[in-house]
Amino acid sequence: MKFGVIRRMSSSFSRALDLLPPSLNWVNNDFYTGSGKGLDVINKATGGVVMTSASASDADVHNAVQSAHAAYQKFRDMPAAERGQLLLKAATLLEERTADFAHLETLDTGKPFYESEMDVGTGVDALRFIGGIVQNYHGNHYDLGGNFAYTSREPLGVIGGIGPWNYPLQTACWKIAPALACGNSLVYKCSEYTPLSTVALAALLKEAGLPAGVLNIVAGDGSVGAALTSHPDVSKLSFTGSVPTGKRIMSKASDSLKKVTLELGGKSPLIIFDDVDMKNAVSTAMLANFFSQGAVCSNGTRVFVHRSILQEFTSQLVERTKKLKIGNPMEDGVKVGATICKMQYDKILNYLDIARKEGAEVLCGGGPVTPDNPDLAGGLYIAPTVLGNCTDDMTVVKEEVFGPVLSILVFDSEEEVIRRANDTPFGLAAAVCTQNLSRAYRVISKLEAGSCNINTFNAYPAVIPFGGYKNSGIGRELGEECLNYYSQTKSVYVETGDPWCPFE
Numbered sequence: 001m002k003f004g005v006i007r008r009m010s011s012s013f014s015r016a017l018d019l020l021p022p023s024l025n026w027v028n029n030d031f032y033t034g035s036g037k038g039l040d041v042i043n044k045a046t047g048g049v050v051m052t053s054a055s056a057s058d059a060d061v062h063n064a065v066q067s068a069h070a071a072y073q074k075f076r077d078m079p080a081a082e083r084g085q086l087l088l089k090a091a092t093l094l095e096e097r098t099a100d101f102a103h104l105e106t107l108d109t110g111k112p113f114y115e116s117e118m119d120v121g122t123g124v125d126a127l128r129f130i131g132g133i134v135q136n137y138h139g140n141h142y143d144l145g146g147n148f149a150y151t152s153r154e155p156l157g158v159i160g161g162i163g164p165w166n167y168p169l170q171t172a173c174w175k176i177a178p179a180l181a182c183g184n185s186l187v188y189k190c191s192e193y194t195p196l197s198t199v200a201l202a203a204l205l206k207e208a209g210l211p212a213g214v215l216n217i218v219a220g221d222g223s224v225g226a227a228l229t230s231h232p233d234v235s236k237l238s239f240t241g242s243v244p245t246g247k248r249i250m251s252k253a254s255d256s257l258k259k260v261t262l263e264l265g266g267k268s269p270l271i272i273f274d275d276v277d278m279k280n281a282v283s284t285a286m287l288a289n290f291f292s293q294g295a296v297c298s299n300g301t302r303v304f305v306h307r308s309i310l311q312e313f314t315s316q317l318v319e320r321t322k323k324l325k326i327g328n329p330m331e332d333g334v335k336v337g338a339t340i341c342k343m344q345y346d347k348i349l350n351y352l353d354i355a356r357k358e359g360a361e362v363l364c365g366g367g368p369v370t371p372d373n374p375d376l377a378g379g380l381y382i383a384p385t386v387l388g389n390c391t392d393d394m395t396v397v398k399e400e401v402f403g404p405v406l407s408i409l410v411f412d413s414e415e416e417v418i419r420r421a422n423d424t425p426f427g428l429a430a431a432v433c434t435q436n437l438s439r440a441y442r443v444i445s446k447l448e449a450g451s452c453n454i455n456t457f458n459a460y461p462a463v464i465p466f467g468g469y470k471n472s473g474i475g476r477e478l479g480e481e482c483l484n485y486y487s488q489t490k491s492v493y494v495e496t497g498d499p500w501c502p503f504e
Contacts, residue, residue: 013043013330016107017050019100024053024195024219025060026202028067029212034060036220039192044110044338045329047378055192055220061227064216068158068185069233071213076155076183080135083181087131090208094173095124097204101197105169108194110338110379111292112329122462123173123201126478129462130177137181137483139490148494153487155183156259157235160228162249163198164240165191165340166295166402172198174466174477175238176205176215182486184236187216189228193340195219225249232256236486239263240297242400243426243471250474261475261485263297263467265400266428268449269421270300270457271411273434274308280455281433282316285406288431288457290324290384293339294348294404297472298429300457302397304411304421314388314408318364321384321406327371336404338379345380348403352385355396355405361389365404392420400426414443422448427469431457450476 023031024039036055043050056064075083094101098120105116139151161175168190179186190198195217202217218224222245229237229252236259239249246262253260270288272281288300305313329337339345345368352366365385370377384404390397397407411417421430430449432440440454450468453459460466465479475485 013107016103019104020051021196021199024199025056026199026217027064029206036060039219041196043107044340045376045379050107056218056224058227061218061224061231064187064218065158065231065233067213068187068216071211072158072185075185075211075214078183080137083183084131084134086209087127087177087181090205091124091127091131093204093208094120094127101169101200104196104200106329108168108196109166110329110340112334112337115291119167119170122170125462126173126177130181133480134181137480147496150492152490154490156486156488157184158233159184159186159486160234160237161186161188162225162228162237162239162241163188163190165193166292168194169197169201171240172201178482178486180214182483184486185214187218187228189218189225192219192221229253234258236260246473262473263477264471264473265426266297266468266472267302267398267400267424267426268298268300268429269302269304271417271421271432271443272303272305272313273439274306275435276433277435278312278316281313282320284431284433284455284457285317286320289406290336290404291458293337295340295402296458298451298458300429300431301401301405302407302409304409304417307410307412310410314363318386321386322364324384326369326381326383328373328376336384338381342380344402345382348382348401348405351396351401351405355387355394358394359389360387360394360396363388392423418443418446425471428472
């Protein structure tokens with residue numbers, strides 16, 4: 001598997017096919033042939049199988065964990081500054097190979113190439129930020145008047161990471177960077193739908209100088225994740241995915257009191273007040289709904305619009321949404337690519353059918369699209385959809401669709417919209433659009449969500465923590481705070497004189 005600095009070849013998957021790895025598993029710094037069932041890698045744009053590789057079996061997962069456990073004993077003693085330098089080198093290598101990784105990501109996910117380039121960039125940002133701060137991440141000293149105490153941050157051991165299919169490379173970087181920075185080793189289970197960029201990242205980290213066994217990749221379905229979750233030598237689990245799966249992982253982790261970080265689903269509100277710049281407000285609504293074919297956990301799919309601007313906002317939103325080009329994700333100008341799999345495709349269309357039956361009005365989109373290019377006939381494409389006449393009790397408004405479906409809801413007052421925005425079991429993200437910053441700060445402070453924006457959406461730079469409230473998860477990714485979830489505190493009291501003792 002050879003990566004080089006290349007230029008994009010428009011409309012072609014040939015470069016991505018040239019980069020396919022010999023295996024989807026990586027153990028002890030080398031590609032590893034699994035002993036599980038065959039796993040097909042699908043070109044989401046065409047529906048064609050591009051390679052088949054054995055997934056990991058329970059025995060393979062055990063082997064990966066044992067490799068990580070052995071490597072941890074030495075890696076934990078590497079100075080934090082050296083671990084940081086390793087991540088910084090990896091960031092530079094990944095940045096240089098943006099085009100290669102973007103080709104793999106687009107082949108694997110079906111998202112437009114320009115989005116894949118952005119995803120590589122966010123992965124670079126995470127590696128670079130975490131690599132740059134870790135040497136200054138430490139405990140504290142406490143002067144106790146002669147005696148003193150101090151705390152230190154220590155690694156947890158072997159981390160089990162489980163990634164999603166919508167942002168495979170980005171999420172892998174978000175979990176791998178803090179895990180390694182804190183001196184842990186890691187076994188990472190990539191999604192069976194999108195394994196390519198993760199195993200390529202492992203090879204890149206080896207090139208950056210990561211010792212053998214510190215990072216291991218296992219590919220496969222939920223059974224692979226279950227084997228990792230239940231393994232006795234795994235100290236912590238970091239999972240990104242659905243709420244039901246996250247709850248099962250947390251329940252299983254409790255058997256051995258494993259620590260968990262869970263970044264789960266959402267049904268986030270976007271509130272559009274009556275004083276907005278209309279073009280920017282419409283842009284924000286589109287940013288909140290149409291990246292990655294709508295498969296973004298933080299998406300602001302509940303768009304609350306003040307009644308006085310409803311008609312103008314809706315008209316501009318529908319006009320711009322209809323212009324989004326759907327098709328070959330490698331082509332310039334394409335903004336909407338292919339849905340990840342038939343199961344997700346059917347789920348989205350079912351939600352749209354339910355929405356119609358419950359009274360929602362399809363203002364644009366609302367169903368499948370067949371691209372003109374016959375080469376894409378095997379892909380699964382859904383038009384970006386705007387639904388009007390929505391109410392809070394509709395299924396499509398309450399449940400996470402994970403597709404390109406935007407629901408417009410009308411409101412009249414600030415107090416009302418805050419109450420309605422918070423009336424959900426989710427709490428991952430939220431945003432407010434207004435030119436009145438006093439109102440923006442006031443409303444944001446009352447929204448029950450962990451990751452918020454003002455006058456934009458889905459902006460989460462590496463320097464700030466990302467995560468949710470309520471059923472949307474536990475813990476945080478990114479920011480310096482994420483290091484707290486990959487390390488533990490040791491407290492030490494130092495007696496400098498004779499210890500006090502009442503026993504003769």
